[in-house]
Amino acid sequence: MPVGEKTAAIILAAGKGTRMESSVPKPLHLLCGKPLTSFVVSVLVDINVTEIVIVVGHKSVEVSEKLHEESAGQASLKFVEQVTQNGTGHAALVGLGGLGAVEKGNRDKNVLILPGDTPLLRPETLKRLLKVHNDNMAAATILTALVDDPTGYGRIIRDAEGRVIRIVEHKDALPSQLEIREVNTSVYCFRRTLLPDVLEKIVTNNSQGEFYLTDVIELLQEAGHPVLAVSADDPVEAVGVNDQLQLAVCEKEMQERIKRHWSSQGVEILDWQTCQIDAKVEIAEGVTFYENCSVKGNSVLGAEVKIGPDVQIFDSSIGDRGRVWKSIITSSAIGNDCRIGPYVTLDASSVPDSGTVTGPL
Helix, strand or coil: CCCCEEEEEEEEEECCCHHHHCCCCCCHEEECCCEEHHHHHHHHHHHCCCEEEEECCCHHHHHHHHHHHHHHCCCCCCECCCCCCCCCCHHHHHHHHHCCCCCCCCCCCCEHHHHECCCCCHHHHHHHHHHHHCCCCCCCEEEEEECCCCCCCCCCCCECCEEEEEEEEEEHHHCHHHCEEEEEEEEEEEECCCCCHCCCCCCCCCCCCCCCCCCCHHHHCCCCCCCCEECCCCCCHHHHCCHHHHHHHHHHHHHHHHHHHHHHHCCCCCCHHHHEEECCCCCCCCEEECEEEEECCCCCCCCEEEECCCCCEEEECCCCCEEEECCEEEEEEEECCCCECCCEEEEECCCCCCCCCCCCC
């Protein structure tokens, strides 16, 4: 059975993202040319989760339309609106309303709840979380991370035997709890039939006056249900994007992942520091990147293409055996065996046929 077959998912993406200081809704901020929340959708698709609900709020229509467009052919998404942002607990309850009904007492159905601003999550990590959850028939399993600087994160509180008993948000933590380095990533797997009732029991006696999803952990534990935790192997997976600096941190890490992936497929990158490749770029075999290259958007590079030095390509295709150097290519479809450069600027109004040569040979 595929690992995610009996698992639905709720992505929480309703917040305004005030600290981004931008008119762009946070879920739609681009990371390596792809909206933040689309990375979360992709990782769920990778583990075969087929029922995905996204809770939207701020600029809900814009967010829904763009994420639907991005997921075309990849996943069928359902969007539900959290009209008033009353916290993550309330958002989870809204999200549950978008999922299909499950018969009471069915212990096989799970629901992953995760934020829409954690683009660095890996499929392998979610698979391990689900395996631990299912093998132990847990009521809830939390993905945690051990970080050097836990500022801003909820802390994982354990008892003397090491069992998870609750999560304390940073703003509500005691000085001794602030020393804890094991933090909540806000990624959870819950037994689906238990969640609605316990969400209804959450109260707002906290510094934010909101319904915290984290309170579900203590409520389940006090009711005698097993609550477990799985730690991410790499704490970078816990990084959420709340401001432009964190977006830049994630951009750097994702660029490294993208270049490692293409290098493993035989793509030659001669200068990693000055090469940028967007997440949606398609690259055939035998491609070589020279220094100071940028390939963005929905670009496609054919077999044995050579790019660079000093090239910017946006939303364009380069045919097989093409050579581009010291040029800017935008919204163009370049045929096979073309030689473009140096100092050439192309856009959609000029489409070189196969075999075109510009500039000196």
